[in-house]
Amino acid sequence: MFRPLLLPLVLIAPLLAACGESANESGALEVRDAWVRASATQTGAAYLTIENKTGDGDVLLEARSPVADTVEIHDMTVEDMVMRMRRLGNLPVASGETVELAPGGKHIMLIGLEAPLEEGQTVPLTLVFETAGEVEVEAPVRAAGHSGH
């Protein structure tokens, strides 16, 4: 009874894969408005907006930057009036979703800075997505008090 089911599945699988590819061509995964908070300490934070117009879900797996030893994806929450940061293993960006990394919330943590980050500098960031692959952005350094646009 089960054997006849195997053949149709084998035929359908390549068709599904082809659908996924064409959906990717209809839109892009866009990373925009990247900026890095000025820092005179060993750590810094980067903020940006990810918009997924590909028609498929994607996942931010990791981030890299030559200015820091370690780069992590963090989320910040307030518990009992205390700001707490926690590391996220990854950051899913569903189809059609726009995820904003902004002060007080999700951010890219730059740990072990080679040098202070001063206004006027630009920091290269590489974001590695499961499907879109590596996306590179140049993030200007802005004053510590900057809160967005």
Ligand SMILES: [Cu+2]
């Ligand atoms: Cu953090």
